[in-house]
Amino acid sequence: MKQSIFTIIKNEPLSSTVCRMVLTGDTSAITKSGQFINIKIDGFFLRRPISVCDYDHKTITILYKVVGKGTQALQKMEPTMSLDILTGLGNGYDITKSGNRPLLIGGGVGIPPMYRLAKDLLAEEKKPLVILGFNTKDEAFYIDEFKQLGIEVLVATADGSLGKKGFVTDIVKSLSNYTYFYTCGPEPMLKALSECTDTSGQLSFEERMGCGFGACMGCSCQTKYGNKRICKEGPVLEKEEIIW
Structure with a gap:
């Protein structure tokens, strides 16, 4: 996990409910598809976890659905504005x-x-x-x-x-x-x-998350091997281990 400041390059609507944001910054902590980032939005206590759509050595692309006040605030942000982001969260796909x-x-x-x-x-x-x-x-x-x-x-x-x-x-x-x-x-x-x-x-x-990196135990899922934190041991779990 790494905390970095990212700069918005693009923030645009893709559909009636979904937007795409492209940011530039230190992406070195992202190593797998399926990992997510956790974004600090001014005026909100909890960060917003959002999956990574794509990335390279200097940019991250995210797609987010506008569903509440946090994502509404994100939608209003413009290019050149900065965001405090935790990157490299979650285990990703194998x-x-x-x-x-x-x-x-x-x-x-x-x-x-x-x-x-x-x-x-x-x-x-x-x-x-x-x-x-x-x-x-x-x-x-x-x-x-x-x-x-x-x-x-x-x-x-x-x-x-x-x-x-x-x-x-x-x-x-x-x-x-x-x-x-x-x-x-x-x-x-x-x-x-x-x-x-x-x-x-x-x-x-x-899953709704408190911290996003395993400290608060607020996003646990029951598995055959005990409770697993979606933000830490997940968000990716094997089909056979999940207890529904």
């Missing part, structure tokens, strides 16, 4: 278990970490298939960005306004030629995927 044809399944704001994961798997000459889930077409984002990587993308919307009507699980149930799965999204989606998938997989949990 891509050594992927096999040749992994599924990458993202639901809503669980989609961002799938993007960097897809790039990492492609770099290992794997052939991932991406499944994205939204409530409606108006909330959809980053479909073209995944396609530009040369990846097949399947989309589900709850109201049927884009792609297949239904949920990501409806698409997964129709597939059989995948070797592993990675996912991030709301807990009901994660539970449903655990029950309907035929392979092992890794699930990244979205």
Whole structure:
């Protein structure tokens, strides 16, 4: 974990509810897809944990949903403004278990970490298939960005306004030629995927956090090996270890 000051390069809307922010600063603590950052926003006691969508040696890209006062304040921030950020948080995904044809399944704001994961798997000459889930077409984002990587993308919307009507699980149930799965999204989606998938997989949990680095024990998840802190031992957990 590292605390650094980052400067905003870009802050723009992607959909009716989701924005993209690009920041420049010290990214050396970020080593895996699936890790997250914790942002200090002036006027708010707790930092805001947000997954990393992409990164390089000097920039971080995050996608965030505007849902409360904290993210509303983040949305109003402009280029050249600075943010105090903790980086390198969480364990991230283990891509050594992927096999040749992994599924990458993202639901809503669980989609961002799938993007960097897809790039990492492609770099290992794997052939991932991406499944994205939204409530409606108006909330959809980053479909073209995944396609530009040369990846097949399947989309589900709850109201049927884009792609297949239904949920990501409806698409997964129709597939059989995948070797592993990675996912991030709301807990009901994660539970449903655990029950309907035929392979092992890794699930990244979205959870409210106090500190973000394991000190407060406020984001624990029950597993077969005892309670694990989502911010420290997670946010990525193995399918087989989770007690629902």
